[in-house]
Amino acid sequence: MNLLRKLLFPFSLLYGGITAFRNFLYNKGWLKSKSYNLPIICVGNLSTGGTGKSPMIEFLVSFLKKEHKIAVLSRGYKRKTTGYMEVLNNSSVEEVGDEPLQFKQKFPEITVAVCEDRQTGIEKLQNNADVILLDDAFQHRKVKASLNILLTSFDKLYSNDCMLPTGNLREPKFGAKRADVIVVTKCPENLENSKMEAITKKLKPKNNQEIYFSKIAYNSEIKNGADHKPLEYITDKEFLLVAGIANPKPLIDFLKNKGLKFESKLFPDHHNFTTSEIEELKKHSLILTTEKDFMRLQPIVNDTDIYYLSITTVILNNAEAAFKKRIEQEMVR
Numbered sequence: 001m002n003l004l005r006k007l008l009f010p011f012s013l014l015y016g017g018i019t020a021f022r023n024f025l026y027n028k029g030w031l032k033s034k035s036y037n038l039p040i041i042c043v044g045n046l047s048t049g050g051t052g053k054s055p056m057i058e059f060l061v062s063f064l065k066k067e068h069k070i071a072v073l074s075r076g077y078k079r080k081t082t083g084y085m086e087v088l089n090n091s092s093v094e095e096v097g098d099e100p101l102q103f104k105q106k107f108p109e110i111t112v113a114v115c116e117d118r119q120t121g122i123e124k125l126q127n128n129a130d131v132i133l134l135d136d137a138f139q140h141r142k143v144k145a146s147l148n149i150l151l152t153s154f155d156k157l158y159s160n161d162c163m164l165p166t167g168n169l170r171e172p173k174f175g176a177k178r179a180d181v182i183v184v185t186k187c188p189e190n191l192e193n194s195k196m197e198a199i200t201k202k203l204k205p206k207n208n209q210e211i212y213f214s215k216i217a218y219n220s221e222i223k224n225g226a227d228h229k230p231l232e233y234i235t236d237k238e239f240l241l242v243a244g245i246a247n248p249k250p251l252i253d254f255l256k257n258k259g260l261k262f263e264s265k266l267f268p269d270h271h272n273f274t275t276s277e278i279e280e281l282k283k284h285s286l287i288l289t290t291e292k293d294f295m296r297l298q299p300i301v302n303d304t305d306i307y308y309l310s311i312t313t314v315i316l317n318n319a320e321a322a323f324k325k326r327i328e329q330e331m332v333r
Contacts (some may be wrong), residue, residue, distance in 0.1 A: 044138025050246030076114030150179035
């Protein structure tokens with residue numbers, strides 16, 4: 001924790017008090033949460049980002065879409081529009097945000113929409129879906145989700161964090177009690193049972209809360225629209241890694257462990273690239289980026305070969321079937 005963040009600790013107490021009081025009002029029913037007649041599954045976190053919400057949404061879509069009519073509702077972070085908008089395959093990042101556009105292009109058969117007011121969004125979607133996935137809505141208490149899935153990153157557990165601006169939490173740690181399922185994300189490949197048990201003790205789940213552990217798996221191919229190439233395609237090539245995500249370290253470590261040599265330019269999460277930054281990027285003949293960044297970069301870095309490396313969520317400890325069963329239970333209520 002740097003010195004500035006320590007100096008801002010009194011503001012963390014103030015912010016924590018405000019958010020705790022707001023949650024108290026909702027818990028007592030003095031502020032109202034609205035319920036719905038169809039399953040509403042919320043994926044969120046306590047921190048400001050970097051827990052893997054997008055790959056978890058995609059994991060849920062991948063298996064639920066086989067038997068259910070799915071809609072994904074997001075705020076559309078950093079979009080330049082307001083209100084409700086359905087995401088189309090040819091929508092722009094400026095209109096709908098990078099992650100919602102990623103969802104739609106990866107799963108064109110599902111409905112994806114953006115709306116900062118989740119109640120409004122659900123009301124417009126509920127007649128065209130039998131389950132709605134809420135992206136990053138754990139703090140959106142105006143909606144009472146059927147199932148709350150709370151994510152926390154292995155190397156940045158919410159139990160070890162504190163409130164903004166000193167730490168990265170958007171609400172106090174005890175907000176985790178609202179979760180039905182807690183998933184520890186971005187775990188190492190071979191996570192020992194003893195370590196899982198130690199983390200579970202740190203998180204102090206309630207008796208009715210289930211805890212799962214997951215990792216990020218990287219694709220064996222790099223992609224550019226219809227063009228797919230094996231990752232080995234860039235083994236002997238000089239390329240620039242461009243990442244505007246909350247935590248690029250796992251991606252960097254993965255590429256280095258593959259023996260790849262590259263430069264990297266790192267930007268803040270959901271970064272809007274300036275004209276001068278674009279011109280600098282265009283000086284490179286080959287760019288590798290994340291799928292989310294590709295949504296923003298591909299239309300504007302059009303003279304450069306640019307590929308993305310996609311990721312998927314993998315549930316550890318042979319618990320994938322149990323995790324899916326827990327989700328499916330919400331479909332039959």
